[in-house]
Amino acid sequence: MKKLAGGIDIGGTNTAIGLVDREGQVLATHSIPTRAYPDVEEFVDSVSAALCNLLEKVGEPCELVGVGIGAPNGNYYRGTVEFAPNLTWKGVIPMARLFEERLKLPAYLDNDANAATVGEMIYGAAQGMRDFIMITLGTGVGSGIVVNGQMVRGHDGFAGELGHTIVFPEGRTCGCGRKGCLETYVSATGVKRTIVERLAKSTDPSTLRDLPPEKLSSKTIYDAAMKGDQVAVEAFLDTGRILGLALANSVAYTSPEAIFIFGGLAKAGDLLFEPTIAHFEANLLPVYRGKVKVLPSALPDFEAAILGASAMVWRRVGEKEPAS
Amino acid sequence: MKKLAGGIDIGGTNTAIGLVDREGQVLATHSIPTRAYPDVEEFVDSVSAALCNLLEKVGEPCELVGVGIGAPNGNYYRGTVEFAPNLTWKGVIPMARLFEERLKLPAYLDNDANAATVGEMIYGAAQGMRDFIMITLGTGVGSGIVVNGQMVRGHDGFAGELGHTIVFPEGRTCGCGRKGCLETYVSATGVKRTIVERLAKSTDPSTLRDLPPEKLSSKTIYDAAMKGDQVAVEAFLDTGRILGLALANSVAYTSPEAIFIFGGLAKAGDLLFEPTIAHFEANLLPVYRGKVKVLPSALPDFEAAILGASAMVWRRVGEKEPAS
Numbered sequence: 001m002k003k004l005a006g007g008i009d010i011g012g013t014n015t016a017i018g019l020v021d022r023e024g025q026v027l028a029t030h031s032i033p034t035r036a037y038p039d040v041e042e043f044v045d046s047v048s049a050a051l052c053n054l055l056e057k058v059g060e061p062c063e064l065v066g067v068g069i070g071a072p073n074g075n076y077y078r079g080t081v082e083f084a085p086n087l088t089w090k091g092v093i094p095m096a097r098l099f100e101e102r103l104k105l106p107a108y109l110d111n112d113a114n115a116a117t118v119g120e121m122i123y124g125a126a127q128g129m130r131d132f133i134m135i136t137l138g139t140g141v142g143s144g145i146v147v148n149g150q151m152v153r154g155h156d157g158f159a160g161e162l163g164h165t166i167v168f169p170e171g172r173t174c175g176c177g178r179k180g181c182l183e184t185y186v187s188a189t190g191v192k193r194t195i196v197e198r199l200a201k202s203t204d205p206s207t208l209r210d211l212p213p214e215k216l217s218s219k220t221i222y223d224a225a226m227k228g229d230q231v232a233v234e235a236f237l238d239t240g241r242i243l244g245l246a247l248a249n250s251v252a253y254t255s256p257e258a259i260f261i262f263g264g265l266a267k268a269g270d271l272l273f274e275p276t277i278a279h280f281e282a283n284l285l286p287v288y289r290g291k292v293k294v295l296p297s298a299l300p301d302f303e304a305a306i307l308g309a310s311a312m313v314w315r316r317v318g319e320k321e322p323a324s
Numbered sequence: 325m326k327k328l329a330g331g332i333d334i335g336g337t338n339t340a341i342g343l344v345d346r347e348g349q350v351l352a353t354h355s356i357p358t359r360a361y362p363d364v365e366e367f368v369d370s371v372s373a374a375l376c377n378l379l380e381k382v383g384e385p386c387e388l389v390g391v392g393i394g395a396p397n398g399n400y401y402r403g404t405v406e407f408a409p410n411l412t413w414k415g416v417i418p419m420a421r422l423f424e425e426r427l428k429l430p431a432y433l434d435n436d437a438n439a440a441t442v443g444e445m446i447y448g449a450a451q452g453m454r455d456f457i458m459i460t461l462g463t464g465v466g467s468g469i470v471v472n473g474q475m476v477r478g479h480d481g482f483a484g485e486l487g488h489t490i491v492f493p494e495g496r497t498c499g500c501g502r503k504g505c506l507e508t509y510v511s512a513t514g515v516k517r518t519i520v521e522r523l524a525k526s527t528d529p530s531t532l533r534d535l536p537p538e539k540l541s542s543k544t545i546y547d548a549a550m551k552g553d554q555v556a557v558e559a560f561l562d563t564g565r566i567l568g569l570a571l572a573n574s575v576a577y578t579s580p581e582a583i584f585i586f587g588g589l590a591k592a593g594d595l596l597f598e599p600t601i602a603h604f605e606a607n608l609l610p611v612y613r614g615k616v617k618v619l620p621s622a623l624p625d626f627e628a629a630i631l632g633a634s635a636m637v638w639r640r641v642g643e644k645e646p647a648s
Binding site: 073082083129130147148150153154155159160161164165167168169176177178245248249250252253254255256257283285286287291 | 406477482485490491573576577578579609610
């Protein structure tokens with residue numbers, strides 16, 4: 001009987017669920033709206049039911065051996081989701097235990113950005129790299145750091161919050177309550193703030209002026225830039241300038257072989273990568289110049305976290321008995 | 325016969341040399357002026373002669389089994405000192421090989437801040453810690469990062485240059501050719517620049533105004549502050565504010581259990597630690613608050629790097645045959 005692992009990527013909007021074999025083939029996937037479940041137990045029920053449906057879909061006889069979960073503010077050591085601002089469940093949620101009780105199978109949990117990082121390391125462009133950083137530019141900014149071939153988790157399991165390093169000490173107010181965090185500039189939300197600032201400051205013509213606010217997104221800004229809208233182009237230049245600086249600083253910590261950029265905003269391609277790489281190199285300490293690659297992730301957004309989450313299961317098969 | 329390791333700490337001004345036993349007892353030490361040897365071969369001869377003299381001094385029969393070297397811009401992987409701005413020898417110096425050839429013994433080299441970090445980890449206040457950061461506030465700012473109980477060296481051996489993270493993108497010009505590096509604010513040199521700036525900006529009375537420039541040092545600034553000189557006190561507040569912010573950012577990378585402050589400026593005690601810790605806590609992402617200790621190193625400046633350098637010998641005894 002084919003053994004499969006469940007990979008679950010809990011996002012603020014959607015939760016992606018997949019079945020993955022030991023070789024990293026994603027055999028079946030499903031998605032449910034996270035916000036539709038204000039009660040976390042109902043959420044766990046729904047995800048578990050989806051996993052069972054997927055098992056039937058696979059067609060051949062197969063067995064689920066465990067689940068791996070990637071979640072915002074996930075704590076690998078404790079299997080908990082703690083005070084996640086973008087989720088409806090407040091406080092400390094013992095997510096891994098809830099899945100173990102429901103499925104009677106071992107469940108492992110990690111921060112969502114770490115799960116994607118592990119996915120990239122095992123199945124993506126970081127294969128064989130011992131030192132790299134992955135940065136996720138989505139609604140917020142997440143990151144995973146690998147040193148000596150190991151995930152950096154820190155003493156409390158919360159390492160790798162590059163989105164909350166302060167790049168401008170008196171800068172933009174951040175959702176975390178502080179000012180000038182990288183996330184306020186280089187996330188999808190950050191780019192929108194940059195556009196609004198630029199539109200307010202100048203009278204330059206821009207198609208984005210006529211857009212109702214709810215239509216303004218990193219996608220519409222990208223489309224405008226590709227059509228030559230100068231305000232949109234400059235917003236990407238601003239973003240690349242700040243991201244390049246922040247990535248150069250991060251090299252001074254762990255001197256990675258490569259930095260992978262991942263998430264919605266990374267789809268802007270050259271519009272983002274060109275200014276980012278130029279400012280990255282310009283801001284690097286001379287000893288690091290020309291040595292560190294800045295690359296897009298090689299995995300589809302949807303798959304990286306599912307793959308990374310499921311990889312926890314294969315790595316730790318037999319290590320843990322489920323709660324019963 | 326008692327086996328001993330040589331620990332050599334190459335500094336811009338002085339080179340400290342010590343004999344250390346396996347238990348971390350420093351049995352004898354000596355110091356020579358680094359700048360007196362424009363020829364690196366003569367430097368190696370002089371350090372080697374000093375080691376032989378120290379062996380005689382120990383009194384009991386003993387054998388030198390190898391030497392460990394801490395040096396600015398030292399590359400652990402290659403055993404080289406590369407483009408060190410504060411040393412007279414230019415380019416890439418194969419320092420470990422030079423010592424091996426001269427002493428016919430294995431020689432190991434590391435960055436000076438890393439050597440001090442290893443000293444703290446094995447013999448100092450970081451014993452038993454798997455995740456910590458050590459930051460050296462001297463003429464410049466050095467640092468060593470430990471993750472999962474291992475030194476972070478990066479893919480090229482140059483990780484851990486926190487002194488060259490940019491804290492103010494349009495800030496002070498740094499010796500490295502960029503602007504706003506942490507080192508330009510929180511080193512001994514940085515505090516002097518802060519004083520000069522403050523004296524130029526205000527007309528506040530200060531005993532430091534009458535001091536000839538060559539007498540202005542972190543020590544005289546400290547003495548003035550202790551006597552209530554407000555300009556000096558405020559310079560330390562500025563320093564703590566910026567150091568606290570930078571250390572808070574570094575927690576978002578590796579989430580260490582503790583950060584150790586080391587080097588000349590750390591001797592300012594509360595004058596530096598109080599504002600540093602206050603601004604550190606204020607700038608931490610909420611999830612890290614109240615969890616990360618900021619502490620002085622538990623080792624004398626002189627000993628930490630010698631101990632850390634010699635520890636490389638014990639860790640790697642038998643691993644390497646000397647060049648012959």
